Amino acid sequence: MIQHNQWAHLWQLDKSIAYLNHGGYGSVPVHVQEVQNTFQDRASANPNRWFRSEMPNLMIEARHIVAYWFGVAPERFAFVPNASQGVITAVQALVDDATAQKQQAHLIGTSLGYGGVLYGMQHVATRSNATYSVADLVYPTDVGADVISSRIRALLPADNAPTIVVLDQITSETGVLLPVTEIIASLRATHPHIRFVIDAAHSAGMLEQPLPVGFDVWVGNLHKWLCAPRPAAALICGSNEIAALMTPLAPSWGFEKGFPTSFEWQGTSDYSAYLSVPAAITFQEQWSWAERNAHNRAVADGAASLLRDAWGVTNHLGELVEAPWMRMIRLPTTAPLDKSQIDSLIERCGLVLNAECAIMTVRGNSYVRISAHMYNEVDQYEVLVGLTQLLP
Numbered sequence: 001m002i003q004h005n006q007w008a009h010l011w012q013l014d015k016s017i018a019y020l021n022h023g024g025y026g027s028v029p030v031h032v033q034e035v036q037n038t039f040q041d042r043a044s045a046n047p048n049r050w051f052r053s054e055m056p057n058l059m060i061e062a063r064h065i066v067a068y069w070f071g072v073a074p075e076r077f078a079f080v081p082n083a084s085q086g087v088i089t090a091v092q093a094l095v096d097d098a099t100a101q102k103q104q105a106h107l108i109g110t111s112l113g114y115g116g117v118l119y120g121m122q123h124v125a126t127r128s129n130a131t132y133s134v135a136d137l138v139y140p141t142d143v144g145a146d147v148i149s150s151r152i153r154a155l156l157p158a159d160n161a162p163t164i165v166v167l168d169q170i171t172s173e174t175g176v177l178l179p180v181t182e183i184i185a186s187l188r189a190t191h192p193h194i195r196f197v198i199d200a201a202h203s204a205g206m207l208e209q210p211l212p213v214g215f216d217v218w219v220g221n222l223h224k225w226l227c228a229p230r231p232a233a234a235l236i237c238g239s240n241e242i243a244a245l246m247t248p249l250a251p252s253w254g255f256e257k258g259f260p261t262s263f264e265w266q267g268t269s270d271y272s273a274y275l276s277v278p279a280a281i282t283f284q285e286q287w288s289w290a291e292r293n294a295h296n297r298a299v300a301d302g303a304a305s306l307l308r309d310a311w312g313v314t315n316h317l318g319e320l321v322e323a324p325w326m327r328m329i330r331l332p333t334t335a336p337l338d339k340s341q342i343d344s345l346i347e348r349c350g351l352v353l354n355a356e357c358a359i360m361t362v363r364g365n366s367y368v369r370i371s372a373h374m375y376n377e378v379d380q381y382e383v384l385v386g387l388t389q390l391l392p
């Protein structure tokens with residue numbers, strides 16, 4: 001029987017499981033879901049009125065509320081479905097700008113980047129005649145500003161050709177908080193023309209200051225730590241000049257009005273997740289950020305110590321700074337798990353231990369990645385001790 005705290009009933013999660021992977025896909029609170037349902041009900045009750053007048057006005061209102069919550073002008077903010085789509089949209093728009101000036105663009109990612117985004121960058125480069133390279137960063141050592149800046153600098157073109165660097169604010173698989181502001185400052189000092197696209201899939205809701213200094217485009221999920229319904233993400237431009245360059249991947253009505261109106265009609269679709277983001281913000285703010293941070297950090301730290309002690313593994317992190325509410329714990333495996341072993345272990349963890357978590361192999365070591373939100377408590381992670389009994 002899983003124990004739940006006084007806040008767990010506020011989320012829709014199945015109470016027969018320990019849900020320890022909030023970082024994977026987020027989870028939606030009951031009240032936020034109800035708000036989304038009301039928008040969907042209105043769309044169903046009168047689609048003509050909804051799509052012609054109600055929804056467009058509500059979209060503008062939601063954009064203003066969420067932009068102000070981030071502390072940015074609504075003219076520099078657009079909703080996009082998710083971090084993957086938003087980052088690739090931004091990269092393609094910046095490559096198109098270079099192409100319009102008859103220049104070849106150079107795309108640079110890092111090996112700590114999200115696999116799906118790296119595939120997307122590679123494809124943008126192929127179809128747009130840009131170059132694509134990846135700075136090799138070894139987890140868990142290569143995570144400081146100096147080493148990351150120098151690995152990226154080594155890949156920069158010798159001339160001042162347009163260069164787009166995609167940096168994760170919190171790395172996807174490995175949950176490392178990268179010193180993005182310092183990396184941008186270091187690279188800009190020698191190469192002021194670089195454009196930085198920040199993949200901030202995990203930042204909104206978890207970081208007190210999610211926007212680093214000096215970004216050109218910041219893309220962050222709102223359906224993860226902010227607990228908005230899926231799919232909802234923000235694309236924020238760092239300047240009016242960049243905003244003028246942002247175009248959707250599939251332009252439609254409103255295109256001629258430019259950013260952000262060009263992002264507000266992507267055909268007949270379900271926009272209710274975007275419209276529910278203000279409700280998700282209100283939901284979160286029943287606790288101050290400091291309260292959420294204190295609870296979630298303490299749970300993540302307590303759970304990580306519990307599992308390390310039980311498995312007899314050391315903390316492998318050294319100086320590395322972890323995402324505040326996620327932890328990586330090395331699994332005591334004799335050999336690294338391959339993809340099919342990982343898939344089977346995650347499934348059996350759910351079915352046998354009634355617990356959901358993330359498991360991955362990085363550079364020859366296998367890890368379990370745990371997350372903590374307000375509905376979690378340390379004792380829920382005890383069931384994961386039994387993961388070792390399920391190892392192949």
Ligand SMILES: Cc1ncc(COP(=O)(O)O)c(C=O)c1O
Nearest residue numbers: 082083084114168171172199201
């Ligand atoms: C850094 C990073 N980028 C992109 C993504 C993909 O997010 P989404 O599936 O919402 O696009 C993730 C997912 O965790 C991520 O961590």
